[in-house]
Amino acid sequence: MGIDPRYYLDEMSQDEVVAVMKARHENYSMMSREEWERTRLECFYSATAFGGKVKRPGDLFKFPWDTKKTLDKVVGKEEMLKRLQQMRKNRTNGK
Numbered sequence: 001m002g003i004d005p006r007y008y009l010d011e012m013s014q015d016e017v018v019a020v021m022k023a024r025h026e027n028y029s030m031m032s033r034e035e036w037e038r039t040r041l042e043c044f045y046s047a048t049a050f051g052g053k054v055k056r057p058g059d060l061f062k063f064p065w066d067t068k069k070t071l072d073k074v075v076g077k078e079e080m081l082k083r084l085q086q087m088r089k090n091r092t093n094g095k
Contacts, residue, residue, distance in 0.1 A: 036063060 003012075003020065012020075044057040054060055075083075 033063075033065060 008017075008020075040057050040060060040063075043060055044054060047054045047060065058066055
């Protein structure tokens with residue numbers, strides 16, 4: 001990870017650990033996605049070289065990130081504050 005083990009184990013807060021692990025997961029996911037895209041492109045070139053009727057790499061097979069439904073919705077500051085206040089209300093009412 002590139003972090004001193006002593007700092008990671010003894011000095012980092014839980015929030016920092018979570019942030020590091022989340023960033024590591026996102027990096028791994030992006031690398032995996034790039035590998036799959038490269039594989040699809042190689043398959044596309046192989047198929048077209050042998051006279052395939054495929055017009056786009058996406059026509060060979062679909063990935064979850066190809067659809068617009070998988071895009072994360074960006075939430076504004078006001079919406080985030082509303083959600084946080086609602087969570088606080090639910091927490092105090094639930095006790």
